[in-house]
Amino acid sequence: MEVWLIILLSLCAIFSVKSLLPLLFPSSTSKKNGSKGKLPPGPSPLPFIGNLLLIPKSAVELRSAICNLSHKYGPILTLYVGSKPAIFITSYSIAHQALVRNSVAFANRPPVVPVSTVLSNKRKDIGGSPYGPTWRTLRRNFVSEVVHPTRIRSYSVERKRALEAMIKSFNQSSSQKEPIRLLDHIQKAIYSMFILMTFGDLGESTIREIEDIQYKLLVNYKHFSVFGTWPRLGKLVYRNRYKTYMKFLEIQYDLLFPVIRARRKLKQEKGEELDLVPYIDTLFDLQIPGEEGTLAEADVLSLCSELVNAGADTSITMLQWVMANLVKYPRVQAKLYAAIREVVGPDAKEVTEDDMHKVTYLKAVVMECLRIHPPSTSLVPHTVMEDVELCGYTIPKDTMAIVVTSLIGRDPNVWEDPMDFRPERLINNEGTSGEEVSDVTAYKMMPFGAGRRMCAGNRLGLLLMEYFVANLVLNFEWKAVDGEGVDLSEREEFLVVMKNPVRAHVSPRIKH
Numbered sequence: 001m002e003v004w005l006i007i008l009l010s011l012c013a014i015f016s017v018k019s020l021l022p023l024l025f026p027s028s029t030s031k032k033n034g035s036k037g038k039l040p041p042g043p044s045p046l047p048f049i050g051n052l053l054l055i056p057k058s059a060v061e062l063r064s065a066i067c068n069l070s071h072k073y074g075p076i077l078t079l080y081v082g083s084k085p086a087i088f089i090t091s092y093s094i095a096h097q098a099l100v101r102n103s104v105a106f107a108n109r110p111p112v113v114p115v116s117t118v119l120s121n122k123r124k125d126i127g128g129s130p131y132g133p134t135w136r137t138l139r140r141n142f143v144s145e146v147v148h149p150t151r152i153r154s155y156s157v158e159r160k161r162a163l164e165a166m167i168k169s170f171n172q173s174s175s176q177k178e179p180i181r182l183l184d185h186i187q188k189a190i191y192s193m194f195i196l197m198t199f200g201d202l203g204e205s206t207i208r209e210i211e212d213i214q215y216k217l218l219v220n221y222k223h224f225s226v227f228g229t230w231p232r233l234g235k236l237v238y239r240n241r242y243k244t245y246m247k248f249l250e251i252q253y254d255l256l257f258p259v260i261r262a263r264r265k266l267k268q269e270k271g272e273e274l275d276l277v278p279y280i281d282t283l284f285d286l287q288i289p290g291e292e293g294t295l296a297e298a299d300v301l302s303l304c305s306e307l308v309n310a311g312a313d314t315s316i317t318m319l320q321w322v323m324a325n326l327v328k329y330p331r332v333q334a335k336l337y338a339a340i341r342e343v344v345g346p347d348a349k350e351v352t353e354d355d356m357h358k359v360t361y362l363k364a365v366v367m368e369c370l371r372i373h374p375p376s377t378s379l380v381p382h383t384v385m386e387d388v389e390l391c392g393y394t395i396p397k398d399t400m401a402i403v404v405t406s407l408i409g410r411d412p413n414v415w416e417d418p419m420d421f422r423p424e425r426l427i428n429n430e431g432t433s434g435e436e437v438s439d440v441t442a443y444k445m446m447p448f449g450a451g452r453r454m455c456a457g458n459r460l461g462l463l464l465m466e467y468f469v470a471n472l473v474l475n476f477e478w479k480a481v482d483g484e485g486v487d488l489s490e491r492e493e494f495l496v497v498m499k500n501p502v503r504a505h506v507s508p509r510i511k512h
Contacts, residue, residue, distance in 0.1 A: 040077050042080075043069065045080035048082070050082050054079065059378065066404050070088075070407070076091065076391055086399070119221065125138075131385065141286055142279075162189040163471055173185065182324075183501045187211075197278060211312075220245075221494045256305070260280065261297075323469070326478055336361055349510050350474070374405045475510050
């Protein structure tokens with residue numbers, strides 16, 4: 001967000017008599033709301049704008065800023081956004097105390113979550129919905145109908161189809177003896193998989209159209225986020241940007257509403273005869289508490305879009321990071337290949353989902369990458385539902401709390417040489433079994449969050465990473481491009497992605 005625009009917005013608040021006093025004296029906020037304790041420490045706020053001048057534009061830059069501030073003020077600190085305090089947490093123990101021990105108190109979301117407001121166009125979703133009956137119903141449906149072990153197994157055909165598409169694409173490119181860019185070969189396959197899981201069988205052209213519009217909304221999210229935070233002023237200042245955003249939504253509606261209606265009709269006609277139960281089928285008759293009844297068509301679109309966006313983009317991003325580290329560190333790749341062969345045998349051409357659970361080192365490789373490169377620098381913000389005592393401080397009701405997961409995974413007080421990619425560190429932990437390596441809660445990291453708002457798709461995400469990584473390593477040897485190496489620099493898109501997508505020489509290990 002442009003600093004001058006934030007300052008302008010803050011200054012506009014002067015004309016509100018009700019908010020004038022807290023703007024002039026933000027440090028008194030905790031007293032006004034009845035809180036008896038004090039907020040965590042932090043830099044002194046300026047009148048009207050608080051600490052906004054300390055908050056950079058991108059999430060990657062914000063991580064560095066918070067890291068520097070935490071060295072001075074500690075692992076829990078306060079920054080003011082205008083007159084409102086925001087709590088930043090950079091320690092696993094404090095984050096665990098907040099999100100797990102005080103799970104209910106920290107279970108709410110801010111009134112405006114830009115990512116949900118923009119991508120769902122203010123319709124229902126799971127990630128940004130306030131804590132309450134509607135959120136519980138949506139999450140319960142997702143857990144039981146999408147990520148339940150039985151349902152995950154039913155999608156195994158789609159996973160194998162995606163893998164086969166990747167292998168075919170890599171084989172074709174490897175014959176040309178030129179370096180390949182990983183992103184070009186995985187994006188189409190992974191999007192197709194999530195679109196089919198969400199909407200059921202669709203034609204190839206429709207799948208590509210859905211992929212195109214969903215991807216455009218995601219990569220342009222940071223340009224559109226102003227319409228979620230300050231919609232009226234954003235529309236006025238960024239008129240052309242707003243027209244582009246509305247055009248994208250129009251394309252999405254025109255494309256997906258017919259898909260939704262066709263699937264509803266098919267479900268009514270065939271019902272139990274359908275082999276695969278996509279996510280959309282579970283939403284048609286879902287009863288929302290209160291007087292809402294069933295979901296509106298636009299809410300079905302929003303929820304389906306959420307699964308495609310979150311599932312595909314996270315999987316694509318994480319698969320790139322894992323493979324980039326395997327290219328950069330040939331020793332790790334060789335050790336992983338040996339571990340896979342030890343389990344599947346010398347003649348196997350595939351790592352099945354039953355096999356991969358036996359490869360402890362595979363789990364450690366994926367988890368080590370999640371530690372250093374979590375999908376986002378921070379979790380989606382939480383807000384507290386009541387005054388909460390945390391580490392001797394009082395977090396007032398409705399205060400926003402932000403857990404900086406990328407700093408937690410890189411905490412030098414917890415991890416020796418935290419930026420070194422060493423999967424062995426996760427296996428050699430005393431008392432840790434192979435099964436625990438795949439459980440993020442067994443380690444001091446939170447790439448998927450924790451507590452009641454923990455990402456419901458975390459186990460599906462880990463399954464996909466292990467399955468694709470294992471089979472890509474089994475089928476191909478990955479080597480860095482001479483003179484180019486692997487650049488692990490980051491940039492902010494929708495998630496934190498590779499600044500320069502990884503390129504590598506790919507040599508088949510298996511003849512198909």
